Amino acid sequence: MTAPASIGSYRVERLLGAGSFATVWLAYDPVLDARVAIKVLAENWSHDLRVRERFLDEARLLRRLEHERLIRVHAVGELADGRPYSVLAWADGGSLRDRLAHGPLPVASAVALLDEIAAGVAMLHRHGVVHRDLTPGNILFRSDPEGERVLVADLGLAKALAAASGLTARAGTPGYMAPEQDDPLAVVDTRADVFGLGRLGLRLLGDTTHPHGAAVRLRAGVPTPVAEVLRRATAARPADRHPDAAAFGAALRRAALPAGTHPPAGPAGAERPVRRRRPATVGAGLVALVALIAVAGDAATGVRTARTATSGPVTVTLPAGWRAAGTGWAGQYGDDGRLEPALVISPDPDRWAADPSVPGAFVGLSARTARRATPEAFLAERPHADCVAAPVRRTRQDDVDWVVARFSCPAGRPVIVEAVGRAAGPAGLLYVQVVPPPGGDDEFVDGLLAGVRAR
Missing domain, CATH: 3.40.1000 (Protein Transport Mog1p; Chain A)
Known part of the structure; x- marks a missing residue:
């Protein structure tokens, strides 16, 4: 694929990735003096009005939510051939898929990371949005002076909960997609994302090749109660799963605690802040230990x-x-x-x-x-x-x-x-x-x- 010299006022540097519906380029923004990621609708879908609208819906949703657990949208534009593009903050730390390609993460780091991903998805659920496509490629990392942020990306399949059921097109990635997403008449709600979180947990902590309903096989060193959390999250029936990402995250944190300790009390479903520190601001990072x-x-x-x-x-x-x-x-x-x-x-x-x-x-x-x-x-x-x-x-x-x-x-x-x-x-x-x-x-x-x- 030949890289364009520029997209709008942005100078294209290299290809970051290409999927079924879009291509993403790394580019330089001379106004911001910063690198950005530019997502362009794939040429073969440019005349499909449904796909085009879904592409634009993602940018609108990111702009509406404007949350630090999501990629920030800088601008939206249109190429000379009519294809839309969105200008996004560049996740310079790459994706979880990239990191897992180099081998498994340490168990403690993997559990803490899964907790952070769940917190990002819980933010979507609080805003009445179901993601529907949680995969390692859609979990990104962006550098902060103190470390990095975990970001939930690719909301192209995300749906408002009120519109996520009834005659919806098949959507999701095999291996991470909840069973009900294969049924165009099924109700697709927050529990579909819980299934995706459970499958991410299995990818981070264990064997992802087992069929639905089989025993969860985890790596040595994973606390035994964590297996039960992932088993429940990946249940075939939505009614058997945790109700939403906040409940999944709370169960995961309880399961990861050493025996005999208890998590601090707090309002049910309350969001844990993304703690980060940079010049003239303060904070910390992934919540992993209990005071x-x-x-x-x-x-x-x-x-x-x-x-x-x-x-x-x-x-x-x-x-x-x-x-x-x-x-x-x-x-x-x-x-x-x-x-x-x-x-x-x-x-x-x-x-x-x-x-x-x-x-x-x-x-x-x-x-x-x-x-x-x-x-x-x-x-x-x-x-x-x-x-x-x-x-x-x-x-x-x-x-x-x-x-x-x-x-x-x-x-x-x-x-x-x-x-x-x-x-x-x-x-x-x-x-x-x-x-x-x-x-x-x-x-x-x-x-x-x-x-x-x-x-």
């Missing part, structure tokens, strides 16, 4: 000591009125393939990553980073270009020598503090990013750092 919150006290005297939160070897003493949410550190994998431990602490952990008015902190521990970078070098990797930096200072708190930088910013969060220290022993590099409350000075920051420990 264990403890309140110590003396039963005889009734005196309550400080509340603490723990994620793996990291323990943090919480400031008064603050809570914790357990996370894995996005993009930071240990030698065992698991996300390295991290915590978000805040008066409102669910809001602090997106709401500049909410104070909080991200606390992470990385053994692998400690082998490549000193605290000073790691701190230098975290500039805030639009902010004014105070002189770097050093403080010793609870046997950890911290390097601390404070930034005053003209927009968004008025103050961001970056602190890096090396934990005693082999634990690794401790990283804390703090958005202090109004009036929170160095004394507040040092008090928080004094409560960060790694065993």
Whole structure:
């Protein structure tokens, strides 16, 4: 296939992929000074009005939802021959299909990834949309300064739930498509996507060649309860599956927990925020670990000591009125393939990553980073270009020598503090990013750092 020199005002660089209905090109946008992906309707479908409308429906749906778990649409246009195209943000990390071609992911990483995919599909379900074509090729990765985002892509077959049943054309990919999608008269609802999630789970964690109803065969190291979650998700009858992606994700997280632990309480079906960190913003990444919150006290005297939160070897003493949410550190994998431990602490952990008015902190521990970078070098990797930096200072708190930088910013969060220290022993590099409350000075920051420990 010969690449066009340009599409509209975009300079085409190379082919990214070609499917039955569309071709995708990597191109350069001179206005944004960025690479974009341009999806063009295939020539052999250009005169089919139904396919053309479905192509445009995808762009409209992506624009309407405009969510960080979906590819962003920059523009829509039309070639000289009348074929429509859409200009999309480029998922520079490739697809899950590309990654699986190089071999299986570590079990812990695969479970965490499946949980993130389910969260993206749950977002669609909350907006009344069923995807209908969940495959490894439709799960994409886009780089963030802190790691990467998991994106649900290719909504060309997506349908509003009200229109997803009754005389719909056969749609989906064999091996991932729910059985009812073969029946043009069947009801196709959120449970069809649950089937797709289950099949993705089998591709990530086990053997995908077994027929419907056969025992799920998983790789060694997969928690036994996870097999039951995937078995239920891939049941032949929709009524036997989880009702939607949110329920599937909740069941998966419960199944992956170590025996005797429990997930934190929360509203049923509530969305977990995509936590990510970039210059002048804050957050963490794939939710993979559970914070264990403890309140110590003396039963005889009734005196309550400080509340603490723990994620793996990291323990943090919480400031008064603050809570914790357990996370894995996005993009930071240990030698065992698991996300390295991290915590978000805040008066409102669910809001602090997106709401500049909410104070909080991200606390992470990385053994692998400690082998490549000193605290000073790691701190230098975290500039805030639009902010004014105070002189770097050093403080010793609870046997950890911290390097601390404070930034005053003209927009968004008025103050961001970056602190890096090396934990005693082999634990690794401790990283804390703090958005202090109004009036929170160095004394507040040092008090928080004094409560960060790694065993």
